[in-house]
Amino acid sequence: MPERKHIESWLTDMDGVLMHEGVPVPGADAFLRKLRDSGRPFLVLTNNSMHTARDLHVRLKRIDLEVPVENIWTSALATAKFLDTQHPGGTAYVIGEAGLTTAMHEAGYVLTDADPDFVVLGETRTYSFEALTRAIRLINNGARFIATNPDNTGPSPQGALPATGSVAALITKATGKEPYFIGKPNPLMMRTGLNAIGAHSESSAMIGDRMDTDVLAGLEAGMETFLVLTGLTTVPDIDKYPFRPTEVVDSIADLVDRV
Numbered sequence: 239m240p241e242r243k244h245i246e247s248w249l250t251d252m253d254g255v256l257m258h259e260g261v262p263v264p265g266a267d268a269f270l271r272k273l274r275d276s277g278r279p280f281l282v283l284t285n286n287s288m289h290t291a292r293d294l295h296v297r298l299k300r301i302d303l304e305v306p307v308e309n310i311w312t313s314a315l316a317t318a319k320f321l322d323t324q325h326p327g328g329t330a331y332v333i334g335e336a337g338l339t340t341a342m343h344e345a346g347y348v349l350t351d352a353d354p355d356f357v358v359l360g361e362t363r364t365y366s367f368e369a370l371t372r373a374i375r376l377i378n379n380g381a382r383f384i385a386t387n388p389d390n391t392g393p394s395p396q397g398a399l400p401a402t403g404s405v406a407a408l409i410t411k412a413t414g415k416e417p418y419f420i421g422k423p424n425p426l427m428m429r430t431g432l433n434a435i436g437a438h439s440e441s442s443a444m445i446g447d448r449m450d451t452d453v454l455a456g457l458e459a460g461m462e463t464f465l466v467l468t469g470l471t472t473v474p475d476i477d478k479y480p481f482r483p484t485e486v487v488d489s490i491a492d493l494v495d496r497v
Contacts, residue, residue: 248436254447254469265491279435285387285421287314289334309386313386313421318345334360387421422451430457
């Protein structure tokens with residue numbers, strides 16, 4: 239196989255890689271510091287669409303992880319970017335939190351429940367029967383269905399929470415319409431992120447803790463992939479998939495010297 243180019247740009251997942259249940263993973267601060275000091279382009283990614291990049295910057299800073307706002311890329315930002323390129327200045331009925339609604343507004347979209355071009359489903363802790371019913375009726379009337387990410391569950395200290403993928407399945411069952419998912423493992427999330435920092439997949443790497451989202455998205459985007467074992471995936475889990483990461487490491491601490 240041809241030798242890959244030296245890694246010039248880094249993309250990394252947040253939960254399970256830089257932090258776990260609100261606590262920084264040992265080595266995460268050193269890795270981020272090395273990236274900032276090196277001047278290399280990098281992004282911290284999350285499939286969660288609830289929070290704005292500024293919100294996440296503050297939340298990370300509280301646990302002593304310094305990530306500039308411009309180095310944070312969410313599925314909400316990727317969704318807004320996608321819709322802006324596909325249908326500039328459109329309208330959308332949005333179910334989600336400030337991270338998604340802010341991104342949509344900044345992309346020039348009008349949020350409405352009156353004959354919108356799209357129904358956009360994101361993460362929220364307050365999915366309402368009324369909002370879901372409205373979404374179903376709008377899709378049945380011709381609105382195109384977009385979802386920020388396919389994650390079926392999200393983590394919480396009390397256990398799993400239903401996430402966008404589960405709610406999207408409910409809407410699909412009621413309408414017969416499948417959404418177009420923007421977030422990982424869709425390589426679109428990675429490519430728009432790479433474009434945002436002026437990076438190229440051939441000289442970029444993706445770090446993640448999940449085979450089915452992080453590693454798959456990086457693989458399909460043409461990047462090197464590093465699987466860390468500080469999140470959801472264990473070594474025996476790897477063989478359950480028909481693809482493999484470029485390399486498996488214990489934690490992000492093992493990658494500090496690679497920067």
